[in-house]
Amino acid sequence: MPSPRPRLLYVSDLAYQARDRRYCDEDIFLTSRLREDFHLALCHPRDTAALMDTFDAVVVRNSGPVLGYQAEYDAFRAKATASGARVYNQLTGRADMAGKQYLLDLSAAGHPVIPTVDRLADLHRLPETAEYVVKPKFGADSVGLTMVTADRLPALTDGTVLVQPRIDFAYEVSFYFVDHDFQYALHAPYTDRRWDLEPYEPTDGDLEFARGFIDWNTVEHGIQRVDACRAPGGELLLVELEDLNPYLSLDVLDEAGRDAFVAAFKESLRGFLDR
Structure with a gap:
């Protein structure tokens, strides 16, 4: 005891x-x-x-x-x-704590995440874009992240990386939870300054979006951060669900x-x- x-x-x-x-x-x-x-x-x-x-x-x-x-x-x-x-946090998390396979799984299941694939044969599942974001499945803090044109994908897509379309989002926003309780939200109004943050007042729809991923995950006790971007159509898309050691x-x-x-x-x- x-x-x-x-x-x-x-x-x-x-x-x-x-x-x-x-x-x-x-x-x-x-x-x-x-x-x-x-x-x-x-x-x-x-x-x-x-x-x-x-x-x-x-x-x-x-x-x-x-x-x-x-x-x-x-x-x-x-x-x-x-x-x-x-x-x-409890080690039961199935988001970033376990790598980024969850982005593939959530994308394939139709959840509101940035479309994600890991095979060149599945590239048709992504919307057409001039550039793609390539990130390691077990990366963190943007380590190994790169932006490339389609002609470079064959040399990079080897099963160890994720491929996503580069989205011209309006801004990024993060929702912070302790256990399953929402605490606060912050957003980055300038797309070229990810960590230049300001307080953000979420709508009911924003919170419903964020809570959906907290409920999906299997962490009952811990601190989690839901990172999202505001897509051109106005909807929120999940960027990451940080359930290991989110900076606050x-x-x-x-x-x-x-x-x-x-x-x-x-x-x-x-x-x-x-x-």
Whole structure:
């Protein structure tokens, strides 16, 4: 049973150089607030498996792309699964946590996602476009993403990448959830500045769209971010469902917004530990 003041192992790569974001600032803030209610130690993702045994839960936050430490991450997952360790986010996610196969599956099933294929023979399923977006199935943080014309696709489409049409969207918008509870939304009004974000007031239709993917996923306890773009026809299309370690852009919120998120985060963690 957890101690009266549970012990958390908080996983972050404070030195990771993210484009236009400072992971370390967000995690310094969050750990300072979590310490109000929990005993907490911070570790690099490479050290998680070696340190996790003496903690009540492992909290995975801004740990960077798994590609940078794949062997250590696989060892951590295997150990956590075998021991029944509590990991937050739960390791049951079937979105980015498991690679990007879900974009193929959702696209094939007719969900509102950017049309996606992984075989040249299926290219006819995509709308005609001057350029295509090619991304690794196990990429993250735009690592390996490239934009190409159709004549370059045969050399790239080898089963390890996804192919999508390049869409002239109006803007990108992200919806942030703790467990299944919506917290806030932010959007990037300038298409060439993904992380230049502003608060966004979602419509009922926007929230219905985002909740559909949260409900589809299998994470009961954790923080998830639904990334979407506003297509030329006005509809939202899923870009990514980040269910492993989504950056939260808390610096964009005002103090009341940050306090509300921290309260929801703490409540979620307490409920997770009390299961």
